[in-house]
Amino acid sequence: MKSDQNILVKLNKAGFILNNKWLVRGVSLKVEKGKIVTLIGPNGSGKSTTAKIALGIYKKIDGSVEKYTNKVGYVPQKISIDWTLPLRVNDFMLLTESLDKETIDEALSLTGVIHLKDKNLGDLSGGEFQRVLLARAISKKPELLVLDEPVQGVDFTGEIALYELIKKISDELNCGILLISHDLHTVMSATDHVVCLNGHVCCSGSPMDVAKNNEYKALFGEQASQILSRYEHRHDHVHTSEGEIKKN
Amino acid sequence: MLDDFFIRALIAGIGVAIVTGPLGCFVIWRRLSYFGDTLSHSALLGVTLAYSMEFNIAFSVFIISSLIALTLIQLQKRTNLPGDALLGLLAHSSLAVGLVVIGFLSFIRFDIMGLLFGDILAVTVDDLFIIWIGGALILLVLKLIWKPLFASTVNYELAEAEGLNPDRAKAIFTILMAAIIAISIKMVGLLLITGMLIIPAAMARNISSSPQRMVMYSIIGGLLSVILGLFSSLEFNTASGPSIIAASLFLFILSLLNIKQSIKLKN
Numbered sequence: 085m086k087s088d089q090n091i092l093v094k095l096n097k098a099g100f101i102l103n104n105k106w107l108v109r110g111v112s113l114k115v116e117k118g119k120i121v122t123l124i125g126p127n128g129s130g131k132s133t134t135a136k137i138a139l140g141i142y143k144k145i146d147g148s149v150e151k152y153t154n155k156v157g158y159v160p161q162k163i164s165i166d167w168t169l170p171l172r173v174n175d176f177m178l179l180t181e182s183l184d185k186e187t188i189d190e191a192l193s194l195t196g197v198i199h200l201k202d203k204n205l206g207d208l209s210g211g212e213f214q215r216v217l218l219a220r221a222i223s224k225k226p227e228l229l230v231l232d233e234p235v236q237g238v239d240f241t242g243e244i245a246l247y248e249l250i251k252k253i254s255d256e257l258n259c260g261i262l263l264i265s266h267d268l269h270t271v272m273s274a275t276d277h278v279v280c281l282n283g284h285v286c287c288s289g290s291p292m293d294v295a296k297n298n299e300y301k302a303l304f305g306e307q308a309s310q311i312l313s314r315y316e317h318r319h320d321h322v323h324t325s326e327g328e329i330k331k332n
Numbered sequence: 333m334l335d336d337f338f339i340r341a342l343i344a345g346i347g348v349a350i351v352t353g354p355l356g357c358f359v360i361w362r363r364l365s366y367f368g369d370t371l372s373h374s375a376l377l378g379v380t381l382a383y384s385m386e387f388n389i390a391f392s393v394f395i396i397s398s399l400i401a402l403t404l405i406q407l408q409k410r411t412n413l414p415g416d417a418l419l420g421l422l423a424h425s426s427l428a429v430g431l432v433v434i435g436f437l438s439f440i441r442f443d444i445m446g447l448l449f450g451d452i453l454a455v456t457v458d459d460l461f462i463i464w465i466g467g468a469l470i471l472l473v474l475k476l477i478w479k480p481l482f483a484s485t486v487n488y489e490l491a492e493a494e495g496l497n498p499d500r501a502k503a504i505f506t507i508l509m510a511a512i513i514a515i516s517i518k519m520v521g522l523l524l525i526t527g528m529l530i531i532p533a534a535m536a537r538n539i540s541s542s543p544q545r546m547v548m549y550s551i552i553g554g555l556l557s558v559i560l561g562l563f564s565s566l567e568f569n570t571a572s573g574p575s576i577i578a579a580s581l582f583l584f585i586l587s588l589l590n591i592k593q594s595i596k597l598k599n
Contacts, residue, residue, distance in 0.1 A: 169361050
């Protein structure tokens with residue numbers, strides 16, 4: 085029973101049809117507290133759709149979804165904001181939750197955009213806006229974070245820092261993260277569980293298991309599995325509790 | 333004091349402006365001005381029913397406008413017609429049916445101009461109660477649904493994903509729209525209610541940088557429009573609705589000057 089209490093959201097053979105076409109079908113996965121689950125797959129493979137099913141945005145779904153938390157932070161892949169609204173970054177931070185000033189400042193500082201707090205949302209660059217989106221999602225200290233390509237448009241150094249931040253948040257808040265990413269390097273280094281989608285679940289498991297899977301190789305090519313093998317080499321040691329490095 | 337029709341009109345107008353301010357902002361943000369038109373046109377039907385059944389006007393307008401709003405939502409789900417066509421269909425057919433019904437009610441004397449454009453002479457003490465109590469209720473409900481409504485106005489999926497139930501907020505807001513039309517029909521007249529909703533809010537958009545300020549300026553703009561409009565209506569013996577709307581247009585033009593200045597400053 086103990087493991088069940090850690091489940092935040094669970095999809096049971098979930099699928100979604102739009103305009104008589106299956107966007108994704110038969111997806112089963114679960115996100116647990118403190119775990120990062122990553123969805124990978126080519127364009128149009130149903131990653132965002134799966135995230136939206138998990139979030140309950142799509143309601144008329146096939147299969148079922150069980151959600152055990154209401155404290156959710158979401159960074160959508162695409163967001164269109166209507167500029168008839170006068171909206172500053174600070175207003176946007178308060179969108180779905182009432183937060184105090186310290187919490188807002190802390191979140192904006194973590195993602196490196198505290199200096200933009202009073203700027204109009206419409207005046208931000210793509211990367212800056214992405215950082216604000218992430219800050220907003222983490223500021224409410226969610227139990228479940230759903231991040232749909234959270235670092236798109238962010239510069240290279242920022243990208244690494246933000247992924248480190250995401251990992252840190254997952255540890256500190258003990259929140260479960262459903263991450264969609266194109267960056268296989270990150271996926272493999274920070275993820276507990278990988279689900280590889282191509283309209284259906286083509287394979288899933290730990291990063292290493294997925295990398296060895298033939299369907300994965302067929303989907304992403306040999307190079308992709310080499311990324312993983314390099315990752316494997318990096319972990320030829322374990323950290324002992326005394327802080328020593330012990331070779332396997 | 334309440335014996336004076338002008339004082340009554342002023343109190344009524346102030347009550348209406350305080351409520352149309354925030355609602356008008358949402359009408360602009362959510363692009364609902366044609367929706368507002370449709371509801372207010374359908375109000376004529378509500379008025380005629382009120383007359384023929386000797387029923388309270390505000391109440392019957394509220395019922396009919398709510399019904400039209402619900403009909404619209406059903407039609408949107410069940411037909412492939414675009415939203416603006418459905419709005420036009422409902423607006424004009426309900427206006428037409430309302431006028432036809434008036435034709436049948438030849439035994440009742442109607443002040444059509446008053447209905448369409450507002451009549452300050454017509455505001456009774458009962459109307460004041462309806463406006464202020466109804467208005468307070470509208471604002472209270474709006475405050476309760478503010479977060480989900482605003483969040484889903486910014487982005488529907490974010491609001492839905494983070495558990496704010498935007499569909500319920502939207503449905504409640506629709507009812508509030510019907511309610512504001514019901515309470516302001518005597519003041520502004522059914523053809524001009526949408527103007528009362530959107531022009532002060534549009535003026536506020538020009539001069540504000542945050543949603544809260546836009547709501548505040550929109551209320552202030554509405555109040556100024558009502559006061560200016562009513563005094564000129566008294567002075568020049570014009571209908572109250574058009575006078576109020578003309579005053580709000582005047583304020584809107586002033587706010588445009590403000591934009592020009594700020595653009596100059598930026599350059």
